[in-house]
Amino acid sequence: MLIRYITQIGRYFLMLKEIFNKQTKWSVMKNLIFKEIDDLVIGSLGIVAFISFFVGGVVAIQTALNLTNPLIPKYLIGFATRQSVILEFAPTFISVIMAGKMGSFITSSIGTMRVTEQIDALEVMGVNSLNYLVFPKIIALLLYPFLIGIAMFLGVLGGWMAGVYGGFISSAEFINGTQMDFIPFHIAYAFIKTLIFAMLLATIPSFHGYYMKGGALEVGKASTVSFVWTSVSIILFNYILTQLLLGS
Amino acid sequence: MIEVKNIEKSFNGNKILKGISTVFETGKTNLIIGQSGSGKTVLLKSLLGIHTPESGTISFDGRIYSELNPDEKRELRTEIGMVFQGSALFDSMTVAENVGFPLRMFTKDNNKKIQERVDFVLKRVALTDAHKKLPSEISGGMQKRVAIARAIVNNPKYLFCDEPNSGLDPNTAILIDNLIKEITEEYNITTVINTHDMNSVMEIGEKILFLKDGLKAWEGNKDEIFRTDNEAVVAFVYSSNLFKKVREAYLKE
Incomplete structure (x- = not known):
């Protein structure tokens, strides 16, 4: 079992090396990158906006309902919303959700190409199929922090709307809370995490799709396994990066 | 040989x-x-x-x-040209894009020249009206002919x-x-x-x-x-x- 995991991890790193070998012609690659930006980033805007807005609202309401002590100032609702959304919700939990949305899309599309021999066709033609299929996804997901930036903004906006229009806090108090003890490095920390997660989101599902064997049923199984491993990796790297960047 | x-x-x-x-x-x-x-x-x-x-x-x-x-x-x-059992055409590309794929990848030909060569090989396999169709929109026999055209396009x-x-x-x-x-x-x-x-x-x-x-x-x-x-x-x-x-x-x- 352990040997199998170690073999798989070794194979994953060999795949990473191969992705950057023998580059596809730029005239072809640029079209692939634009297509991936459209599929992966632009195509996720709607769901990210929807989830961020409402979860931000729920965080604000939950915080407000739990601040029962009159000695605790209400602006902490804004403070808690900002901290939760910027530090964890937007970079980490949106990434776990994207492991399901983008990850299963990547695994199933590459897996289907494997099953229908399209990857063999690329290889037989002399194309570096890993570079052709995975490299554009990595480049497209360099725009992933842009998506997370929108999630941060909409999360805090959702918190403000739920707090103010729900009658829990005044607008001035909420804004005061969001500006209180603001540490700019927290934004950098969130975006550093996001970039690492983007790399995991592009490569782990690709790995599971590319090396899958079998037929249509196995494509479904590979998508599930890919979601599990991408989520586990995101949570694990979240812990390591938090310890490294904020722990000292 | x-x-x-x-x-x-x-x-x-x-x-x-x-x-x-x-x-x-x-x-x-x-x-x-x-x-x-x-x-x-x-x-x-x-x-x-x-x-x-x-x-x-x-x-x-x-x-x-x-x-x-x-x-x-x-x-x-x-x-090497290869015709796979299931044709292995790229789902997201049209017939013409599939056939022109090896040329776009490995030659410096411009779009006009690629188009001419694609037209020629599609005509050679008796497919003249399927350029803009997706592989899912044509029959199995036509898919095989597209696969043959793609296999021979690069001589x-x-x-x-x-x-x-x-x-x-x-x-x-x-x-x-x-x-x-x-x-x-x-x-x-x-x-x-x-x-x-x-x-x-x-x-x-x-x-x-x-x-x-x-x-x-x-x-x-x-x-x-x-x-x-x-x-x-x-x-x-x-x-x-x-x-x-x-x-x-x-x-x-």
């Missing part, structure tokens, strides 16, 4: 190819036949470099594949076909067979076809390699296959009454 010398290939300790040697000649349609599990697909995939044999050599006009560096292997692969020296007739009606199967044979002669390429279709064997089998349990059991041409008394070949090729009668009629002549 492709020369195969004593190649062996195993999967999980199970030996699939047990030392096969043969020569696939230029300008001829070379057929690999045999029962399911006899090693035909493994042999074809070994010729294509998808599988790496444990021993033996495969040489393409004197270039031994296992001795080439990765760049030389990729270069050699640009000289390959070697053409490989894995079960090109599978899933096709008899008329379309004959059309595809004739098309492959004509293209082989027209462009003087080395064509290797992996098939189960006995019609193909009798129609276009200029060189036939019969595999049984991973071994070369027989080789010859379409005339010799009628006269052979090799038991394994006779049991496989003449398993249907129709082909038995065809053979009897041939031998009477």
Whole structure:
């Protein structure tokens, strides 16, 4: 079992090396990158906006309902919303959700190409199929922090709307809370995490799709396994990066 | 010419190819036949470099594949055209984009020149009105013709076909067979076809390699296959009454 995991991890790193070998012609690659930006980033805007807005609202309401002590100032609702959304919700939990949305899309599309021999066709033609299929996804997901930036903004906006229009806090108090003890490095920390997660989101599902064997049923199984491993990796790297960047 | 010398290939300790040697000649349609599990697909995939044999050599006009560096292997692969069993057309591309794909990847031709070449090969496979259709919008026979057009668009020296007739009606199967044979002669390429279709064997089998349990059991041409008394070949090729009668009629002549 352990040997199998170690073999798989070794194979994953060999795949990473191969992705950057023998580059596809730029005239072809640029079209692939634009297509991936459209599929992966632009195509996720709607769901990210929807989830961020409402979860931000729920965080604000939950915080407000739990601040029962009159000695605790209400602006902490804004403070808690900002901290939760910027530090964890937007970079980490949106990434776990994207492991399901983008990850299963990547695994199933590459897996289907494997099953229908399209990857063999690329290889037989002399194309570096890993570079052709995975490299554009990595480049497209360099725009992933842009998506997370929108999630941060909409999360805090959702918190403000739920707090103010729900009658829990005044607008001035909420804004005061969001500006209180603001540490700019927290934004950098969130975006550093996001970039690492983007790399995991592009490569782990690709790995599971590319090396899958079998037929249509196995494509479904590979998508599930890919979601599990991408989520586990995101949570694990979240812990390591938090310890490294904020722990000292 | 492709020369195969004593190649062996195993999967999980199970030996699939047990030392096969043969020569696939230029300008001829070379057929690999045999029962399911006899090693035909493994042999074809070994010729294509998808599988790496444990021993033996495969040489393409004197270039031994296992001795080439990765760049030389990729270069050699640009000289290969392949028609996959399921056509393996790229789902997200139109027919014209599929056919033009090798040109966009490996040549410096401009769009106009690529378009002209795509039009030419699509016309050659008798597909003139499918340029903008997706593979899912055309029939199985048309998909095979698109796959053949994609395989020959780059003027390959070697053409490989894995079960090109599978899933096709008899008329379309004959059309595809004739098309492959004509293209082989027209462009003087080395064509290797992996098939189960006995019609193909009798129609276009200029060189036939019969595999049984991973071994070369027989080789010859379409005339010799009628006269052979090799038991394994006779049991496989003449398993249907129709082909038995065809053979009897041939031998009477």
